[in-house]
Each structure stands twice: as structure tokens, then as C-alpha cells.
Amino acid sequence: MGNGENSVPQTISSSNPKAAAQAASDMRNIVRRKLTGYVGFANLPNQWHRKSVRKGFNFNVMVVGESGLGKSTLVNTLFNTSLYPPKERKPPSLDISKTVSIQSISADIEENGVRLRLTVVDTPGFGDFINNDESWEPIVKNIEQRFDAYLDAENKVNRMNIVDNRIHAVVYFIQPTGHSLKPLDVEVMRKLHTKVNLIPVIAKADTLTDEEINVFKQRILADINHHRIQIFEGPRYELDDEETIAENNEIMSKVPFAVVGANTEVATADGRKVRGRAYPWGVIEVDNEEHCDFVKLRQMLIRTHMEELKENTNNFLYENYRSDKLTAMGVQQDSSVFKEVNPAVKQEEERSLHEAKLQKMELEMKMVFQQKVQEKESKLRQSEEELYARHREMKEQLERQRQELEEKKTRVEQGRPLEEKGKRKGFSLR
Numbered sequence: 001m002g003n004g005e006n007s008v009p010q011t012i013s014s015s016n017p018k019a020a021a022q023a024a025s026d027m028r029n030i031v032r033r034k035l036t037g038y039v040g041f042a043n044l045p046n047q048w049h050r051k052s053v054r055k056g057f058n059f060n061v062m063v064v065g066e067s068g069l070g071k072s073t074l075v076n077t078l079f080n081t082s083l084y085p086p087k088e089r090k091p092p093s094l095d096i097s098k099t100v101s102i103q104s105i106s107a108d109i110e111e112n113g114v115r116l117r118l119t120v121v122d123t124p125g126f127g128d129f130i131n132n133d134e135s136w137e138p139i140v141k142n143i144e145q146r147f148d149a150y151l152d153a154e155n156k157v158n159r160m161n162i163v164d165n166r167i168h169a170v171v172y173f174i175q176p177t178g179h180s181l182k183p184l185d186v187e188v189m190r191k192l193h194t195k196v197n198l199i200p201v202i203a204k205a206d207t208l209t210d211e212e213i214n215v216f217k218q219r220i221l222a223d224i225n226h227h228r229i230q231i232f233e234g235p236r237y238e239l240d241d242e243e244t245i246a247e248n249n250e251i252m253s254k255v256p257f258a259v260v261g262a263n264t265e266v267a268t269a270d271g272r273k274v275r276g277r278a279y280p281w282g283v284i285e286v287d288n289e290e291h292c293d294f295v296k297l298r299q300m301l302i303r304t305h306m307e308e309l310k311e312n313t314n315n316f317l318y319e320n321y322r323s324d325k326l327t328a329m330g331v332q333q334d335s336s337v338f339k340e341v342n343p344a345v346k347q348e349e350e351r352s353l354h355e356a357k358l359q360k361m362e363l364e365m366k367m368v369f370q371q372k373v374q375e376k377e378s379k380l381r382q383s384e385e386e387l388y389a390r391h392r393e394m395k396e397q398l399e400r401q402r403q404e405l406e407e408k409k410t411r412v413e414q415g416r417p418l419e420e421k422g423k424r425k426g427f428s429l430r
Helices: 017-024 041-055 071-079 137-154 183-192 210-226 242-252 294-304 306-328 343-414
Strands: 057-064 103-111 114-122 169-174 198-202 265-267 273-279 282-285
Touching: 057 071, 057 137, 057 306, 071 114, 071 169, 071 294, 137 183, 137 306, 169 183, 183 198, 198 210, 198 294, 242 294, 294 306
Parallel strands: 057 114, 057 169, 169 198
Antiparallel strands: 103 114, 265 273, 273 282
């Protein structure tokens, strides 16, 4: 359709009101137009950009994994800041907590005028015990408490300044064993994947060779598919260009991300200063995609999919939790509220309901009639059996009387007394 063309609005005609109403609400009948002049709503993204920059952003990420896998180092590497202070070495005699604790650290980060309120939730103690049964309960409980707090804030009278403390992403650290997921990993992922955006990473990937990493990734994905665990995947939009689609596909091809964290700069053999780790055989560069998947993890988590993580948390994960929570509390949804009513569709629905009601009444009447017929037949069968029994009894009695008379007749013909001696009663031939 050219710029100078005027499209005629499409009309819908049908003898069936229900079909017409359904066709009218069909999204395929929307007329696409191109404007002949400048109106100005193409500037809406710029307005949203100014509003967002002025308001600032927030992002809440939880890191879950055993101690010593480099969670703090990776977070500092991701956001290029000293969010976690250097840890002090604890003496072996120090008593270790027997439970999993939840620690939250928040910081305001600014980059090129864009402010980000970053909150990192750590889970020290997870997976560090001999018996890790139920060790995931504090983590799940903390996530649900944040959902409950947001739900409570939504139900208040004043909802202008709701603070979003919900977990937008969970970076789950997998120990670089090279074999497969441990039972603890499978169980924790199954508990978390319906409540948060799950992003699995292989920690300290520099302990494995490239071949071992590829095999390890395949085994992890096989376990995830076998146990039907949902991990976060970047959404695909209709207007995405080929470059964006290719970038998203490349990021998803690296899941689970094999990462290496490092906060210090080291010198390479050619004299460059890079973030990485120096070994006797060479230098592992954190920001080199040929060495590890750290860059792809950072692209998904921050550069390309941060808003998608927040939208998926709000529109899908939180809504499912909210619906289940309200349903469990006895709150029911009235589908007729805030619904546009089409008279033709409503009339058709009422007619269908009336027909269903008539069919139900007819079925109930048939059932009552059949029940009464069965009761009547049962009574008739019972009466018939009683009559047969009475008839059989009378017949037997008559047969006995006939036999007695035959016996008496025989006695008379033979001249024998009808009764034996000693009996006073009987027939006499006088």
C-alpha cells in the first residue's frame, strides 16, 4: 500500500450474529495503514527513553552455588565494580553455620548517565554440608517472601511508589566436575525454575579443556531436558532484524555458560593488559570469547535481555504465583467484570445456556421416569412371585386332600375300617 493510497475500512457481513461478532474481534482483520504525512507518535520510544533514564533502573539477581565456586568474583567481574569486598581467610577452628543464610547487597551504579540500582542476593552455606537435604528451602522461601511483599504493596491504597524487590534472575553455579548434574543441582533447579528466570553457568571453566566443556554442556542440557527444567530463553519478536536474531541464537547456543571470573589485570605475552588469570602455561582472558563464555553471559544478563528478564518475572512468573496464591486464599475471578459485551454473542450464549438447561431438565426427568418404572416393575415381580407361591401352596394342599380321599376310597372298597382300633372317630357302615 503506497503512501498516497487511502484504504477502505473492511466490513464484515454475516447472517450468523455469533460468526460476525467473532470475525469483528479477530486480530487478522486489523487494517494496516501508512500515513501520508507526519503525525509524531514515532517519537514515543524517545519519550520512553527520557522517562526511563530520568527514573533509573533496578535489577535484582541471586547467585546460588557452593562456596569456592567464584560467585563473588564473577559478580564483581560482571558489573566491573567491587560490590563484594575481599574475603578474609577464616581459621579452621571457626564454627561454621549449620544453615543456609540469605545475604543481600545493594549498590547504585552509573554508566554514561544511566543509573542502575543493583541488588545481589547471595546464599552462603548452600551445598556446604554433608547432608544438604532441604537446604533449598531458605532460598525458595526468600523468593516467595519477595513475591508476597510485592503483592501486599499492590493491594494497598497508595500504589505510587512500589519498590520491586522480586528476584529477576538466578545465576546457578554448577561445579566443574565434567560429568553431569548432581542430584542436589537437579532438585534445586526443579524447585526454582517455576519461580525465577534460571541461568545455569559452569563455574571455574578454566579447570576443563575445550572438549571436556563441550561434553559437559551436552550432559547438563540432557539432564535439564530429561527433568523438564525450564531455563531462561531470550524472547523473539516479529520486528527483530536478522542481526538481532543471529545474536540471540549465538547467546543461547552457549548455555550453560562456561565462565571464568577475575578482578585483576594481568599482562599477556604480547604486552597487553587484560582482565584474567595468569598461569604458567599462559593467560586466561575473561573478556576473550575464545577463552570462556563470560562475554555472552554479560550480554544476556545486562546488555540485551535485562528488560526481558524483568518482564518475564512480572508478566509470567509473578502472575502465576499471584494467581495460585489468591486462589488458595479463596479469591475467585468473575469473568464478566471489565468485559465488553456484544449483544449478539451474549444472546447466543444465553440461548446455549437455556438449551443446556432444558437438556439437563429432560435428562433428569428421564432418569426419574426410569427410576419409577424400575420400582413399579420390582413391585410387580414381587407380587407375581407371591401369587405363584400361594398358588403352589394351594395346589399342594389339594393334592394332599385328593390322596387322602383316594386312600379312604380304597379302604372302603376293601372292607377295611377307615380308622384303626382305639380311635373314636371315623366312617361307619351301618
